[in-house]
Amino acid sequence: MEDLIFKRGNKTPIHYRFKKSTRDCQNLLIVMSGFNIPDPTIYDFENVLTHCDSHILWIKDDFNGLPAYYLCNEMSFDIEAGVSSLIMGVTDYLKTNQVSIIGGSKGGSMALYFGIKHNIKNIVTAVPQFNIGSYVSAGTYWEHVGKVMMGNITDCNIATLNGKLPAMVEHSKQKSSHIYLFTSPTDAQYPTEILPHLPLFSSYKNFNLIESKSSLISEHSQVMGYNLRLILSLIYQFENGISPFWGHIRNGNGWGKN
Template sequence: MSNAPSGGAPHSGIEASGKYPVQYRFAHAKKGNQHLVVVFANFAAPDDYGWSNGVFDNLRSNILWIRDQFDGKNSYYLCKGMDFELERSVITLISNVMNSLGLTPDQCTMWGGSKGGSAALYFGLKYGFRNIVSIVPQFMIGTYLEKHPSVAEFMMGQVTETNIRVLDNAIPDLVRAGANRGANIYVLSSPQDEQYPVQVEPFLGLFNGYENFNFIFSDSPFISDHTDVTRRNVPMLMGLINFLIDGMAPRLGFVGNGREQPDADRSAIDGYLKATSQVRPSFPAPMVFTPSPGQQVHTPTVGFTGSAPGAVRVSIWEHGKFLGSPQAAPDGSWSWELGRPWSKGQHVVRIFAVDTTGFASPATEVAFTVQAQGSPSPGPHMASGGQLPVQQTTGPSAPAPVISVPAPGQQVPGPVIGLMGYAQGAVHVEFVEEGMPLGMAPVAPDSSWSWESGWSWTEGPHTVECHAVDMGGNKSQRTAVTFSVVNAYASPAPAQHLTSGY
């Protein structure tokens, strides 16, 4: 039920033995690799699963993605109302997966960026995991939550100076106490990250007694903000994680690699995955009214309708890739369109119903065949993720673009805002707000595009519209997304920083 990484499409499940049910995805290692990478999510990660956009497709290790969503809120995987039973529920999941694989903490890597980087440090240090990769983390979690007031209220209950101090000291106190001094720790940050002077630099000296602490200082004129640091360093980070998976932590001395066990017994982990499966056979599969099984479709747009009693949404997939998740009405009815043309030929789509707790039904499969590839109908249709393109005078052949980031209604930390999506058959997309042009972005060969404003946005709601332009200059219908900018403070002046020695 996700992009297919390592050993095929990942398994989705819920560890419900603790006080707080923890949702996860798991992918088996390739060729018997005996390692586990645990992935913690950053803010604004798709569906609150970090690094789930295919970047780990070629990793050989087992991968455990943990969703940071509890009662609809993020938590840094730590607490709700200062109740750290939430943390214990998370470590229960990690321990159960690790033990089911027959691994030890020495064969595990904690991995995450930003909020997820803080969680990787916290769990890696506190519970003795061998490898920790923490990308642009926040050390002072309580202070940083001033930028995310809804998360602060969820985690603290009462946002008081005492509770802020407890969360601010969660990671630094572990380091001061020398927790897990033998870990291989890799922290990545940048002077171009506005969080660096307050959230990272003051704490680097605490690691002086650690055997293999590595600070990767990414100083580049091509980095403009917090999120750019990660984006700019993805190739290097992928190289690092492959070293760690092979048992090699970059350091002086002899190291070995390999250790694959292709014939290892997987019955324990398979049993655990089955016992915690997100799919509940007792939950009825959704009904699909249109398209009908085997239907021949003569247009590239296909309208899906159906019913899923007891569900809050349905989740739609093809070949292990997520397509969309429309909401179900109180009577169970739902409808959806992809928002881009379907390719010519046969398609087999799997649809799951999802209840309020996150459990999913067995899948309903519907097969249909697109016979002819033509222009989308002129009327409005729903884009992936529920975004509604606005009626607009358009050229004859430019499909409306899809905006995947930010999601509708999302609270986006400012001050600089980025948008991402795809636009099939287009050469570029153009952006406007309230009739004012904002800019444009080229479309890559795979139809993806990304754009950053380069200026500070005001706090509050914004509605950005974009349209695609094809090689003939034809403009598509506009796709609109409404989101809220929070904490749109001005970027700080550059701080004094180290240039070498790490």
């Protein structure tokens, strides 16, 4: 698949990949990437979407070899503006209102952020971080990313980044998106990233919460893989114009156990 570059004059270029739909599918699926090791900038979901009929837009979070949460460099949010322009441009090119967006962890944060920002119909987000600034602050594994995003890692810059996603969820006037949030109380990030922010979704009538608790889940990175078949089932339904309402469900063999 060809690597493409969205150029915007002297502004930050956005790297992406695009696949045209098969059959008569009108759905556009946008894929946001999480942190990966050893290369934190690779595309997610390249292999598992082989059987999808959607148009697929993969957006790369790669700016001089490092991710930036698709947002900023030295607190300049030109990257965010570029990603938004790419999303709007591809949507306009395809002339479709059937749009879905998906991501896990960092990608889940940004699937939620850009999904709500652009009133995307279907948003699939797994184990997102809400406290973005804190996640890349001094002393964390991704401190080097935070230094590039913020320029200087200060309490003020951390607070600004921490407020981005919660503010988008809370203050958006568009509340009709079908949101599917996958999480797990086994995830160490659950008490700080998920639980305190669930009330923000109280006015979203199509909000779905999927909580997984299983002997197969012991850490953050396993939640999305555990639910991959459920996530693919959602995508296949989106491709047929179906956005199911699940409400609050729990899956896995760990419920009712100490």
